[in-house]
Amino acid sequence: MKNDSERVTKMRAPLTTEAGKVIKEGQQGGIGALEGKDVILSILARAADESDFLARLSDDPGEALAEYYTLTSEERAALASGDIKRIEGWVGKLDKRLATWLWCRLSQEKF
Numbered sequence: 001m002k003n004d005s006e007r008v009t010k011m012r013a014p015l016t017t018e019a020g021k022v023i024k025e026g027q028q029g030g031i032g033a034l035e036g037k038d039v040i041l042s043i044l045a046r047a048a049d050e051s052d053f054l055a056r057l058s059d060d061p062g063e064a065l066a067e068y069y070t071l072t073s074e075e076r077a078a079l080a081s082g083d084i085k086r087i088e089g090w091v092g093k094l095d096k097r098l099a100t101w102l103w104c105r106l107s108q109e110k111f
Contacts, residue, residue, distance in 0.1 A: 037091045039068055040075060044087075044094065047101035057101055058108065082106045 043065070047054045056064035061080035065071060071079070078086040082105030088094055094102070 036070075036075075039070055040079065040087060040091050041098065043068060043079060044098040044101055047104075048097045054101060054104065058104065080105075 047057055053064065057079075062076075065076055065079060068076075074086075075090070077083075078090075079101075082102045084094070084099065084102045084106070087102065
């Protein structure tokens, strides 16, 4: 795959099995089962694509990130605070789309 954005989009799309059964988040193989770099990229992609999720992250990052049970406390804190340097240290340079949440968070005066 050419870049992480493309990779995340492809990871997020197949949340159904071949039989068409939807995999719920938190189930084995669902988004909540991703770890490390993959879950961080998935969260950033979701924030860029889903305005409701972006609003939940703004209002209560702890609640919005609760379904991502594989996040470490350090990853959770970096996402909640918009710590771009730390996140890019883990996942590499983010494109504009994936950095959407982080720039929104940094523009808020909630820390």
